[in-house]
Every structure is written in structure tokens, then in C-alpha cells.
Amino acid sequence: MKFVIIGGDAAGMSAASRAKRNMSDLEVTVLEQTQDVSYSACGMPYNIADPDRDMDDLVVRHAHVFREKQGIDLRTGHRVEGIDRNAKTVAGRNLEGREFEISYDKLLIATGASPIIPDLSGFDLPGVMALKTLEDGKKIKDFIGSRDVKKVVIIGMGYIALEMCEGLRDRDIEVQMVKPRPIFLPWMNPELASVVKEEVEGHGVGIHLGHKIDRIEESGSSLKVICPDSILEGEAVLVAIGVKPNSEMAAKAGLELGPFDSIAVDRTLKTNDENIYSAGDCADAYHVVTGQKTWVPLALRANRAGWAVADNVTGKRTELEGIAGSAVFKVFDLQVARTGLSMGEAEKAGFDPIEVAVKTRSRAHAHPGSTTMHVQIVGDRKSGRLLGMQIVGREGAVHRIKAPSVALHCKMTIEAFSQCDLAYAPPFSPTWDPMLTAANQLIKKM
Amino acid sequence: MKFVIIGGDAAGMSAASRAKRNMSDLEVTVLEQTQDVSYSACGMPYNIADPDRDMDDLVVRHAHVFREKQGIDLRTGHRVEGIDRNAKTVAGRNLEGREFEISYDKLLIATGASPIIPDLSGFDLPGVMALKTLEDGKKIKDFIGSRDVKKVVIIGMGYIALEMCEGLRDRDIEVQMVKPRPIFLPWMNPELASVVKEEVEGHGVGIHLGHKIDRIEESGSSLKVICPDSILEGEAVLVAIGVKPNSEMAAKAGLELGPFDSIAVDRTLKTNDENIYSAGDCADAYHVVTGQKTWVPLALRANRAGWAVADNVTGKRTELEGIAGSAVFKVFDLQVARTGLSMGEAEKAGFDPIEVAVKTRSRAHAHPGSTTMHVQIVGDRKSGRLLGMQIVGREGAVHRIKAPSVALHCKMTIEAFSQCDLAYAPPFSPTWDPMLTAANQLIKKM
Numbered sequence: 001m002k003f004v005i006i007g008g009d010a011a012g013m014s015a016a017s018r019a020k021r022n023m024s025d026l027e028v029t030v031l032e033q034t035q036d037v038s039y040s041a042c043g044m045p046y047n048i049a050d051p052d053r054d055m056d057d058l059v060v061r062h063a064h065v066f067r068e069k070q071g072i073d074l075r076t077g078h079r080v081e082g083i084d085r086n087a088k089t090v091a092g093r094n095l096e097g098r099e100f101e102i103s104y105d106k107l108l109i110a111t112g113a114s115p116i117i118p119d120l121s122g123f124d125l126p127g128v129m130a131l132k133t134l135e136d137g138k139k140i141k142d143f144i145g146s147r148d149v150k151k152v153v154i155i156g157m158g159y160i161a162l163e164m165c166e167g168l169r170d171r172d173i174e175v176q177m178v179k180p181r182p183i184f185l186p187w188m189n190p191e192l193a194s195v196v197k198e199e200v201e202g203h204g205v206g207i208h209l210g211h212k213i214d215r216i217e218e219s220g221s222s223l224k225v226i227c228p229d230s231i232l233e234g235e236a237v238l239v240a241i242g243v244k245p246n247s248e249m250a251a252k253a254g255l256e257l258g259p260f261d262s263i264a265v266d267r268t269l270k271t272n273d274e275n276i277y278s279a280g281d282c283a284d285a286y287h288v289v290t291g292q293k294t295w296v297p298l299a300l301r302a303n304r305a306g307w308a309v310a311d312n313v314t315g316k317r318t319e320l321e322g323i324a325g326s327a328v329f330k331v332f333d334l335q336v337a338r339t340g341l342s343m344g345e346a347e348k349a350g351f352d353p354i355e356v357a358v359k360t361r362s363r364a365h366a367h368p369g370s371t372t373m374h375v376q377i378v379g380d381r382k383s384g385r386l387l388g389m390q391i392v393g394r395e396g397a398v399h400r401i402k403a404p405s406v407a408l409h410c411k412m413t414i415e416a417f418s419q420c421d422l423a424y425a426p427p428f429s430p431t432w433d434p435m436l437t438a439a440n441q442l443i444k445k446m
Numbered sequence: 447m448k449f450v451i452i453g454g455d456a457a458g459m460s461a462a463s464r465a466k467r468n469m470s471d472l473e474v475t476v477l478e479q480t481q482d483v484s485y486s487a488c489g490m491p492y493n494i495a496d497p498d499r500d501m502d503d504l505v506v507r508h509a510h511v512f513r514e515k516q517g518i519d520l521r522t523g524h525r526v527e528g529i530d531r532n533a534k535t536v537a538g539r540n541l542e543g544r545e546f547e548i549s550y551d552k553l554l555i556a557t558g559a560s561p562i563i564p565d566l567s568g569f570d571l572p573g574v575m576a577l578k579t580l581e582d583g584k585k586i587k588d589f590i591g592s593r594d595v596k597k598v599v600i601i602g603m604g605y606i607a608l609e610m611c612e613g614l615r616d617r618d619i620e621v622q623m624v625k626p627r628p629i630f631l632p633w634m635n636p637e638l639a640s641v642v643k644e645e646v647e648g649h650g651v652g653i654h655l656g657h658k659i660d661r662i663e664e665s666g667s668s669l670k671v672i673c674p675d676s677i678l679e680g681e682a683v684l685v686a687i688g689v690k691p692n693s694e695m696a697a698k699a700g701l702e703l704g705p706f707d708s709i710a711v712d713r714t715l716k717t718n719d720e721n722i723y724s725a726g727d728c729a730d731a732y733h734v735v736t737g738q739k740t741w742v743p744l745a746l747r748a749n750r751a752g753w754a755v756a757d758n759v760t761g762k763r764t765e766l767e768g769i770a771g772s773a774v775f776k777v778f779d780l781q782v783a784r785t786g787l788s789m790g791e792a793e794k795a796g797f798d799p800i801e802v803a804v805k806t807r808s809r810a811h812a813h814p815g816s817t818t819m820h821v822q823i824v825g826d827r828k829s830g831r832l833l834g835m836q837i838v839g840r841e842g843a844v845h846r847i848k849a850p851s852v853a854l855h856c857k858m859t860i861e862a863f864s865q866c867d868l869a870y871a872p873p874f875s876p877t878w879d880p881m882l883t884a885a886n887q888l889i890k891k892m
Contacts (some may be wrong), residue, residue, distance in 0.1 A: 010877070037520060040810055040812060040813075040877075042810065042870070042871065042872050042877075043810055043811065043812055043813055043872045046813060046872055047812070050814075057812040058811070058812050061809050119640065131498075193801070241772065269683055272486055288867070299870055299871075300867070300868070300869070300870045300877055300878065300879075303877055313460055321862070321865045322867075324866070324867035325867070326867040326868065326869035327869050328869040328870070328874060329871050330871060330873045330874070335874075337869065338869075339867070339869065363488055364489055364491070365486045365489065366489055366503040366504050367489055367492060368492075368496075396844075398842075398869070398874045399842045399845035399848075399874065400848060401843045401869060402845075402846060402849035402866075402868045402869070402879070402881075403848035403849045404852075405849065405850065405867050405868055405869065406850075406852040406853050406856070406858070406868075407852050407867050408854070408867075409850070409858075409862065409865070409867070410853070410858060411858035412855075412856060416767070416855065417852070419577070419750070419766065419767045419853050420773065420848075420851055420852050421734070421746070421747065421768075421769045421770035421771070421772040421785070422746070422768070422851055422852075423744075423772035423784075423844070423847060423851065424744070424745055424774070425486070425488065425747070425774045425775050425776060425844065426486065426488050426489045427492070427776045428774060428776070428781075428844045428845065431486075431745045431746055432624065432746065432749065433746075435848075
């Protein structure tokens with residue numbers, strides 16, 4: 001049997017490796033348009049932060065290992081341009097311009113996502129860059145280092161924008177962040193969002209909300225981001241306003257699309273074509289809280305989906321329950337964590353949501369080193385179910401959020417969550433964990 | 447209605463405060479034999495570690511606040527000596543030796559637990575001390591400070607022994623730990639236990655396992671702990687071999703006892719007497735994994751049980767689901783966490799348990815500052831259920847364990863747990879959280 005995979009990033013290589021492990025005589029071919037496979041993409045902002053680290057440190061497994069040790073026919077520099085579902089072939093062109101056509105029995109589309117670049121004047125100037133591939137990362141790091149960049153404008157204020165912001169400040173680069181929408185972290189409870197905003201501003205970063213961007217202009221060795229009412233200047237501009245799924249080819253082949261034009265898959269990761277799977281940042285997923293389709297381009301679910309595809313292709317039927325909307329990031333000395341639905345998302349999904357945000361301490365009464373911890377919790381008035389949680393703090397936010405994530409998978413009520421035996425010791429939390437305090441407060445309010 | 451509470455520690459004062467909040471005209475009387483109520487007992491080892499901190503920092507709420515602001519009739523220095531269930535009275539003696547008798551409509555026994563002191567010669571010598579009450583803590587701190595103690599022997603190697611060991615080493619005091627049983631942290635997977643043991647030994651602490659203790663002898667200003675084959679010497683000896691529930695009075699009154707002679711209560715915290723509740727370290731609890739009774743003297747469940755009693759007494763019926771066997775502690779630079787059952791406990795409870803222990807990294811590939819993380823997971827071969835987890839690491843162990851704790855409350859399978867959306871970012875974990883890696887390994891083995 002021939003298993004062909006388009007895309008050699010997290011989902012693609014996870015699928016390839018596991019399929020080979022499951023069934024050693026399976027013919028596995030991976031077609032990857034870049035030269036890089038299996039690297040820690042999420043690690044790039046931290047690598048860029050440190051001029052002394054080599055970007056290739058981020059490579060987890062080199063192409064030759066997949067080829068020689070794992071017996072995977074991994075073809076880098078191979079860009080697939082079309083899928084013929086009737087003939088069961090994919091066709092494209094390699095870096096040297098040579099055309100290729102490969103037949104498959106089972107196909108996995110793992111084409112990932114691409115940064116959204118506004119269709120405005122100046123976004124194609126040198127020095128205007130987005131971070132997605134390892135090549136992008138190298139380009140940014142090289143640009144900053146070789147030109148001794150002192151000022152950067154970041155367009156966007158999502159996870160990657162904030163991580164890059166921290167990385168650049170670590171290198172003592174002045175950072176201005178700008179975005180057209182008026183609200184900082186719009187999915188976040190306003191009280192918690194303002195804590196994050198203060199942390200960023202406290203590190204000397206300018207935050208410019210509600211600034212529509214007209215164009216970017218070159219001005220000597222500098223770039224100007226032109227807004228109707230202001231101009232932000234830097235030697236480089238990072239565009240980090242979000243990503244979109246690479247689903248055009250799938251759509252052209254007649255595969256159904258889901259939220260945000262991601263490729264629609266069932267719980268076995270199968271598209272509407274019996275022989276075609278999709279996984280990773282290009283594919284949609286079920287949300288365990290809403291039961292509805294969603295699209296969340298994050299690494300863990302890409303890896304997990306890759307494995308599930310491998311299992312299904314090799315005859316070990318596997319269904320994925322879905323994602324809980326968990327996401328965490330670090331920004332300067334703060335940990336930011338979320339799982340489940342925000343108030344807005346919960347309303348949109350038809351729940352009758354109610355929230356509280358509590359401010360507690362990170363450690364026990366009188367324990368030295370205690371810091372402030374903010375926990376927001378969302379519940380459903382009708383069913384009593386836990387719908388989501390957000391935590392911001394200087395310690396213990398990120399790992400804590402895994403508990404409500406599990407609770408969401410179990411469709412737990414707030415009441416049941418409040419009864420959980422969440423261990424306590426003075427260096428780590430008050431007797432009542434801040435999450436339990438939040439749950440107890442919400443119960444009172446409900 | 448008259449609600450009388452014996453014992454003004456975590457469970458007792460939680461119950462008193464909440465009962466008054468629930469029902470302001472309730473007559474609430476608390477009888478506490480010491481002078482101290484509402485202090486962070488678990489914080490004592492950390493306070494003792496720092497000669498500059500006042501021990502009274504640990505007091506969360508002073509007696510007069512309960513009396514004046516909350517309207518609780520709090521009587522410190524009142525030792526209850528007997529319960530007359532027919533007359534519905536309790537009787538005892540106060541510090542001045544005056545007898546008292548008080549009638550109740552509802553009674554809460556929250557007498558806590560006491561350190562186990564072996565019935566051997568020399569355990570009553572000055573300088574041989576155990577840590578339980580705030581008075582104990584002050585006595586130990588004063589003894590160490592005023593005599594400029596340089597060497598301490600700790601008998602026992604449980605949580606408190608290890609926390610005290612760290613506290614004493616912080617003060618540059620030489621510590622020798624000794625216990626009769628041959629295994630260090632016997633409930634722990636041996637691989638993980640050896641990591642903890644090495645950490646303790648790495649901080650210059652002598653660990654003497656399998657040393658039966660014959661007696662303690664005075665020798666000038668020093669104390670000798672005499673074992674058949676060796677003698678350990680220090681200016682002070684801490685006895686930390688465990689605690690036992692203070693249930694003698696309850697037993698004498700004909701109340702049923704549970705595991706380890708703790709007071710048996712149902713899910714509403716009621717004893718076999720309609721009008722008598724028990725909560726905190728003196729009472730038993732249900733274990734959510736086994737469904738059986740267990741006895742775990744820890745702070746969170748004491749507070750929670752106190753609240754539940756208050757609710758039940760004031761007519762708001764509340765049932766507690768039980769505990770998951772979660773416990774965490776810090777020892778030097780290590781975090782140690784457990785939840786659920788160990789292999790031995792799982793076997794004893796009639797499961798068909800299987801475990802794996804994995805060694806992973808605390809952060810993503812190539813992320814600076816990554817350390818080793820050990821995760822053990824226990825599952826049931828028959829049902830596929832998650833039964834327990836243990837984690838040892840330099841970061842992220844303690845808060846992580848809250849996720850499997852929630853899973854245990856939900857009776858989740860290992861398979862379902864392995865599908866949880868546990869968020870990832872490079873500074874905090876590999877893409878697959880170490881707990882997921884452990885679950886995935888166990889699935890393979892099952």
C-alpha cells in the first residue's frame with residue numbers, strides 16, 4: 001500500500017513515522033516543499049532572542065534520519081500543486097523545476113497554515129517579514145543580527161506577536177506593537193487582559209490599539225508603518241496578525257472545507273474522500289465543549305492528528321475526541337493560559353454563560369515569594385457545566401490550566417470541579433487552589 | 447439552634463465561619479484546647495527555616511476576629527474530655543482547671559491528629575520534639591535558635607520530615623534522617639523515589655534506612671539516637687514518623703471508627719450519630735478511585751469538609767465525593783507530586799494494575815533551562831482506567847498533577863486521558879506533555 005503525505009511538518013512527519021512503525025512494509029512518501037522537516041517551530045521566537053544560538057538547534061530530526069533509519073521516502077523541495085482524486089495521484093514540481101506525479105492508495109494533506117499578509121502597499125518590502133517556517137525564522141534572525149536592528153514594529157498582538165516581542169526586547173530592540181482592532185487579547189476577560197497588557201508595557205513596549213494600517217513605506221534604511229493618524233517606524237516590520245489554513249489545493253480537488261476554510265475532517269481525520277485524510281494546521285477539529293467544528297492551529301493537536309491518521313491508514317481505527325481550546329504562552333515574566341470557551345465564544349455556541357474573575361495569591365498565607373494570580377472561570381447557567389478558564393500569573397498558571405482542560409473533556413460541572421482533590425503545599429498555592437476559589441465564587445454567583 | 451465544635455483548627459474554624467455566614471442567628475461555639483486557631487500549620491517548616499521570620503506570621507485570623515467580627519463563641523484553652531450523646535452535652539476543663547459542660551443540637555468533632563511518638567525510652571527528653579501545633583513549631587524554632595543547634599536527627603522520612611530537613615539545611619544545620627523501614631518513600635515508584643533520595647543526599651543529608659530505633663539517650667548537651675548497629679547524634683531530635691487521628695473521645699462515646707481508627711463519616715460528614723459530624727484530620731473519607739474508605743490527613747480536605755458540615759448543619763445538604771489521594775511537596779529543588787493509587791495500593795484495592803515510569807524533559811526540544819522530569823502512571827488492565835500518577839521534577843510537577851487528579855474524579859480511562867488537550871509552549875513542556883507521553887507508553891504496554 002502506498003501512503004503519500006503532502007507536508008513534512010508536525011502532522012506529516014508524525015504520521016509518516018508512526019505509519020512506518022505500525023506497518024513496516026508500508027510505502028510512505030512525504031512531499032515537502034521546503035528543505036526542513038521536523039523542527040520546533042514554536043521555539044523560533046526564543047531562538048531569535050539569543051544571538052548566540054544556532055537556528056538549526058531547533059531541528060528535532062534531520063531528513064536523512066527519516067530516510068535512512070526509518071525507511072521513509074522523504075522528498076524535500078517537492079511542491080505538490082494538484083490532487084487528482086479519480087486517478088489517485090498528486091502532481092507538482094520540485095525545486096529544480098522538474099515535474100513529478102505520484103500515485104497513492106491513501107493520501108494525507110498536511111499542508112499547514114500560512115501567515116496572513118494584508119494586501120496593502122509595502123508589505124512586500126525587504127524587512128517586512130512574517131514568522132512561520134524555519135526559513136522565515138532564519139531570515140528574521142539574520143536580518144536583525146546583520147543589520148544591527150534597533151527598532152521593530154510588530155503588526156498584530158496574538159501569541160506569536162507577543163512571544164516575538166519578548167524575544168526582541170531580550171535583544172534590547174525597541175518594539176512598537178500595532179493592530180487595527182481596539183481590544184488587547186479580545187478573547188480574554190478584560191481584567192486579566194489588562195494584567196498582560198501592563199506587563200508588556202512595563203517592559204517598554206508601545207501598544208497601539210485601534211490603528212488601521214494603510215501601508216508600509218521605505219524611508220532610507222527605515223520602514224514606516226503608516227496609519228491614518230500616526231506613523232510607526234522601525235528597521236524591520238514583523239507581520240503577525242494570524243495564519244490561514246493552506247487548503248486551496250484541497251478545495252480545488254473538491255474536498256469540503258470547515259471553519260476558516262480549514263479542511264473538514266471527521267473524527268478519524270478523514271475528509272469527504274474515502275482515501276484522503278487531513279491533519280495539522282490545515283484541518284479542522286471538533287471542540288469538546290461545543291461539539292461543533294473549530295479550527296485551532298496548534299502543535300499538540302497536529303502531532304496527535306498525525307498519529308491518528310497513521311493508525312487509521314494502517315488499520316487501527318482511531319477517533320479523536322477533539323480539542324478543548326487550550327493554549328498557553330509566556331510573555332516576559334507572566335504565564336498566560338486558557339482552556340475552553342471565553343464568554344463570547346460560549347454565548348455564540350448557545351450556552352447561557354456566567355463568569356467570575358478572582359485575584360488570589362500564588363502561594364500560601366505568609367509564604368515568601370508569593371505573587372498575584374488571576375483566574376477567570378466560565379460556567380453554563382443552564383447545565384452547571386464548566387465551559388472555560390483563563391489564568392494569568394507569574395508562576396503556576398500554565399500547568400494549572402491542564403486540570404480544567406481535563407475537566408472539559410469530561411464535561412464536568414463547576415460543582416464537581418470545585419470538589420476536586422487538587423493538592424496543596426505552601427510553596428505552591430493557598431490551601432484552596434485559586435482555581436477552586438474561582439469555582440466556589442462562581443457557584444455562589446450561579 | 448446550638449452548633450458546638452470541638453477543635454479550632456482548619457476543619458473546625460472553616461465550619462464555624464461558614465455556618466455563621468449561612469445562618470447568622472445560629473449559636474456557634476468552638477472549644478479549642480490550645481490558644482491558637484486558624485494558622486497555616488503546613489507553613490511551619492518554612493517559617494522555622496528562616497530565623498528572621500516571626501512564627502505568628504502564620505496566623506491567618508486571630509481569635510478576636512472570630513469572636514468580635516464573626517460572632518463566634520470561640521473558647522480557647524478549653525479541653526473537651528467527654529461527649530454525652532444522650533444528654534447532648536460535651537464536658538471538659540479549661541486551662542485554669544475549671545470544669546465546663548455545654549449542650550449542643552449539632553456537634554462537630556474536629557479534633558485533628560497527633561504525632562505518633564514511639565513508646566521507647568528517651569522520647570520524653572527535652573530536645574526530642576514533634577511538629578504539629580503552632581506551639582510545637584515555636585518550641586522547635588526557639589530550641590534551635592536559642593541553643594544554636596548545629597546537628598539534628600530526624601526520625602521518619604515522610605512529607606513533614608523532608609520539609610523540616612530542607613528547613614534545617616537552609617539554616618546550615620547538619621541533618622541525619624533515620625527510620626526502621628528499609629524503603630525510602632515506599633508508596634513511590636522506585637525510580638522516582640531514588641531521584642528524591644539523591645536530591646536529599648545531594649544536600650548533605652545522611653539517610654539511614656532500616657535502622658530500628660532502641661532508645662534516645664542524653665549525653666551532655668547532646669542526644670543520642672541508639673540503633674542496634676549505630677548511634678546518631680544531635681542536639682535535637684525531631685520525631686516525624688506520622689500522625690494518628692484524635693478519635694479516642696469519639697470512640698469512647700460509641701462512635702464508629704474507620705481506617706487507622708479515624709472517625710467514620712458518611713458523605714455528608716455525619717457519624718453514626720444523627721447529631722454528630724466529624725471533619726478534618728480526625729475523620730475518614732471516601733477515596734474516589736477505590737470507592738472505599740481511606741484516611742488522609744491533609745489541609746484542603748479538612749477545610750472542604752468543614753464547609754460541608756456547616757452546609758449540612760444549616761440545612762443545605764452537601765455530599766462530598768471524596769479524595770483522590772493527591773499530595774505534593776517540595777524538597778530542596780525538587781517538586782514531588784502524587785495523585786490516586788500507587789501500584790501497591792491498586793493491587794490491594796483489587797485492581798489489576800500496570801505502570802510505566804518515563805523520563806522526559808521539562809521543556810521543549812532545544813529550549814534553554816530544560817531539566818529532567820519523571821512521570822509514573824498506573825492503569826487498570828481490566829477497565830483501562832487511570833488509577834494514579836506520580837511526578838518528580840525541578841519545575842512543573844506540582845501543578846501538573848492536578849490534571850490527573852481531575853481525571854480520577856471523572857474515572858477517566860488512560861486512553862481518554864491521553865487524548866486531552868494539554869496546552870503546550872516551549873518554555874513549559876515538550877509538545878507532548880510528559881503526562882501524555884507516560885499515558886501513551888502505558889497504552890502500548892497495556
